[in-house]
Amino acid sequence: EIVVTQSPATLSVSPGDRATLSCRASQSVSSNFAWYQQKPGQAPRLLIYGASTRATGIPARFSGSGSGTEFTLTISSLQSEDFAVYYCQQYGNWPPGTFGQGTKVEI
Amino acid sequence: EVQLVESGGVLVQPGGSLRLSCAASGFTFSDSSMNWVRQAPGKGLEWVSYISGGRSIIYYADSVKGRFTISRDNVKNSLYLQMNSLRAEDTAVYYCARSQVGLAAVPMYWGQGTLVTVSS
Numbered sequence: 001e002i003v004v005t006q007s008p009a010t011l012s013v014s015p016g017d018r019a020t021l022s023c024r025a026s027q028s029v030s031s032n033f034a035w036y037q038q039k040p041g042q043a044p045r046l047l048i049y050g051a052s053t054r055a056t057g058i059p060a061r062f063s064g065s066g067s068g069t070e071f072t073l074t075i076s077s078l079q080s081e082d083f084a085v086y087y088c089q090q091y092g093n094w095p096p097g098t099f100g101q102g103t104k105v106e107i
Numbered sequence: 108e109v110q111l112v113e114s115g116g117v118l119v120q121p122g123g124s125l126r127l128s129c130a131a132s133g134f135t136f137s138d139s140s141m142n143w144v145r146q147a148p149g150k151g152l153e154w155v156s157y158i159s160g161g162r163s164i165i166y167y168a169d170s171v172k173g174r175f176t177i178s179r180d181n182v183k184n185s186l187y188l189q190m191n192s193l194r195a196e197d198t199a200v201y202y203c204a205r206s207q208v209g210l211a212a213v214p215m216y217w218g219q220g221t222l223v224t225v226s227s
Contacts, residue, residue, distance in 0.1 A: 001169075034213050036152070043202055043217035044144075044152065049210060087152055091212035095166040099152040 002026050002093050006086075006100035013105060019075040021086055021103045028068045029092025035064055035073045038102075039084045047086075048073065075105075083107060109133040109216040111203045116221030123193050127221060129186040129203030134216075137161075137181035140206035142214050143188050145199035145223075155201070156188065157211065164211075171197075193225045 003026040013019050023033070031051040036044040046055040048064035051071060061076040075082055085104045091097040115127040127143070143155040156177040157166040165177055176189040186203050200222050204214030 032212075043219055044214075045217070046207070046213065046215045049207060049213050055207075055215065089152075089213075091210070094212040095154070095157060096168050097154045097212045099154070101151045 001096060002029065002090050002098055004088055004090050004098050004100040006088055006103050008103060009101070010104045010106060012107070013078055014107065015078050015080055017078050019078055019082075019105055021073040021075075021088075021105070023066075023071045023073075023088035023100050025069045025071070025090045025092070027093070029090040031067045032090060032092035032094075033064070033066065033071050034089045034091065035062075036087045036089065037082075037084045038087065044087065078105070109205065111205065111216060111218030113201065113203050113218045113221035116201060116223045118224045118226060119193055120227050121194060121225055123225070125190045125193065125223060127188040127190065127201055127203075127223070129218060131184045131186065131203075131205070134205070136179075136184040139208075140211045141177075141179065141186045142204045142206060143177060143186075144202045144204055144214060144217075145197075146202070146220070147196075147199045150199075153199075154214075157206075158186070159211070190223070193223075195225050197223060198225045199223060 033051040035048040038044040052064045088100040110132045174192045200220040202220045203218040205216040207213040207215040
């Protein structure tokens with residue numbers, strides 16, 4: 001099973017800042033990688049799939065990059081509604097589609 | 108609008124059984140791959156099971172294999188998860204999720220979840 005490691009666990013930022021979240025897969029998954037956002041008490045929301053393709057309705061300030069084992073989610077200018085927990089997921093070796101442990105983006 | 112509504116989560120004793128349901132609307136259910144994903148309290152996401160639209164392909168996480176059974180009724184537009192031999196570590200919010208079109212492994216639309224608590 002591929003292990004996905006997210007960093008940092010917590011990211012403290014201010015509105016308007018640029019935020020960079022990272023994930024590393026224990027072996028290459030090509031571009032089979034996704035990112036999700038989860039706010040308290042809500043279900044996760046798909047942000048990015050295919051490492052860099054935004055899902056329907058996702059604002060352009062969210063961008064994904066990477067391939068192989070290293071992946072990055074960038075939020076170009078944080079809005080108040082972006083403070084949440086972000087999870088990454090590999091699906092290059094599926095099943096299972098393993099998730100990272102999450103990065104909390106806080107003020 | 109895609110809607111997924113889970114139900115059936117309750118408090119159950121270790122070793123017990125439970126059946127979760129997910130009512131789907133707003134899309135062609137029979138053409139859609141579906142998943143169950145769970146989240147233990149305060150923890151991250153764990154994929155549990157997958158079923159293709161035609162029910163010909165089914166997968167399970169190792170942690171539930173042999174204990175859980177995924178199924179669907181394409182007439183009733185419903186997804187199910189039969190959970191047997193429940194353990195304390197199965198305590199979680201269980202989400203029903205529709206896969207991204209063309210990407211079976213990527214849950215795109217999620218329900219709000221139903222809480223399963225396994226405790227004596």
